[in-house]
Amino acid sequence: MSADRPQGTRADHPDTPSGPVLVAGGAGYIGSHTVRLLMERGVETVVLDNLSTGHLAAVERLGVRWEKVDLGDAAALAEVFARHRPKAVIHFAAKCYVGESVDQPAKYYRENVSYTLELLDAMRNAECRDIVFSSTCATYGEPQKVPITEDHRQVPINPYGRTKLHMEHMIADYAHAYGMRYAALRYFNAAGASPKGDLGEDHRPETHLIPLVLQVALGQRESIRVFGDDYPTPDGTCIRDYIHVNDLGDAHLRALAALQHGAPRIVANLGTGMGYSVLELIEAARRATGHRIPHVVGERRPGDPAQLVSGGTQARDTLGWVPKRAELETILEDAWRFHRAHPKGYGG
Numbered sequence: 001m002s003a004d005r006p007q008g009t010r011a012d013h014p015d016t017p018s019g020p021v022l023v024a025g026g027a028g029y030i031g032s033h034t035v036r037l038l039m040e041r042g043v044e045t046v047v048l049d050n051l052s053t054g055h056l057a058a059v060e061r062l063g064v065r066w067e068k069v070d071l072g073d074a075a076a077l078a079e080v081f082a083r084h085r086p087k088a089v090i091h092f093a094a095k096c097y098v099g100e101s102v103d104q105p106a107k108y109y110r111e112n113v114s115y116t117l118e119l120l121d122a123m124r125n126a127e128c129r130d131i132v133f134s135s136t137c138a139t140y141g142e143p144q145k146v147p148i149t150e151d152h153r154q155v156p157i158n159p160y161g162r163t164k165l166h167m168e169h170m171i172a173d174y175a176h177a178y179g180m181r182y183a184a185l186r187y188f189n190a191a192g193a194s195p196k197g198d199l200g201e202d203h204r205p206e207t208h209l210i211p212l213v214l215q216v217a218l219g220q221r222e223s224i225r226v227f228g229d230d231y232p233t234p235d236g237t238c239i240r241d242y243i244h245v246n247d248l249g250d251a252h253l254r255a256l257a258a259l260q261h262g263a264p265r266i267v268a269n270l271g272t273g274m275g276y277s278v279l280e281l282i283e284a285a286r287r288a289t290g291h292r293i294p295h296v297v298g299e300r301r302p303g304d305p306a307q308l309v310s311g312g313t314q315a316r317d318t319l320g321w322v323p324k325r326a327e328l329e330t331i332l333e334d335a336w337r338f339h340r341a342h343p344k345g346y347g348g
Helices: 029-040 056-062 074-084 098-103 105-125 159-178 209-217 245-260 278-289 314-319 328-341
Strands: 021-024 045-048 065-067 088-091 130-136 181-187 189-191 224-227 242-244 265-270 295-298
Touching (some): 029 045, 029 245, 105 159, 209 278, 242 245, 242 328, 265 314
16 A cells, blocks of 8 residues: 555544445546545545456555455455455446447346346345445436436436446345445536546546547547537537536445444435536536637437436435535536546556
8 A cells, every 4th residue: 555645534524434445446437536535534445346447557546455356256256355344335336338238238237237246245245234336317217307306217228227227226125135224326427537637537438528528629539529409408419417526436435424324225316406518518628728629510319318417405415415526617627637647548
């Protein structure tokens, strides 16, 4: 472990969980930012990641203990739980590309659903009872009302969303039958980067709008494609709710602390409640970067809802969670700081 990692104490942050905490998928985008918050608050932390989409550079920069293990390897999981004896799990490990899930549903049901079953069994066998699960607003499917609250019906429209909903159901059933406690956090569009500029978003391939827009500003793309400008929104482009990755991490810590203080079940949306259209985001990125960022309009993508905006209050009411970096300009400035310093992601 790095000798110069930031130190903190649980007394500094009353909403901090006690450890050891095992972070599955802790080398990934949201996972690595959450790991940093845990470590800054003095929580003993262990990352479990097979690096299929996570980044070794992220865990090395954090100086965190980590295990290269597949969640599907039951024997390896049992050994990790026996050696580290975690009190709780934060579960980020999952495949997350909608298009890929349509083309390769077997991969998604195997690595999202069946691997989560292995993780739950490992927890049960080790008497580790608390889990915070990284869910998604994709479980709601095509919204019947906007903003979307936690009581909105869950009818996902693609295999990715369906696997996440299956994972929610499995965790809830294990909690009911085996005395576990859980939080399912359904978040909207994760965005931004560490304000320090050393952790950020690096997907291969990249499909998220903000990194793609910033690639245009970096000269890596000629323009950004806008998928449809004829939606029933003020400027005709899709509207999304962007939530800073550090605020997501803070919500996970608060949820785990609440479970450890006796809350049996937490279900909450994580979003700002503010929606921005694709064109509004591009214009904000022009201001943040000082680049022109040309865009071209293409056809709609199948399955893109016109609006996805969080309207839930459970995170605020239950966890006292209020996003601190909610402004789109702040999100873009943080993301730009990372991408400008790392134009090839963690590879350079």
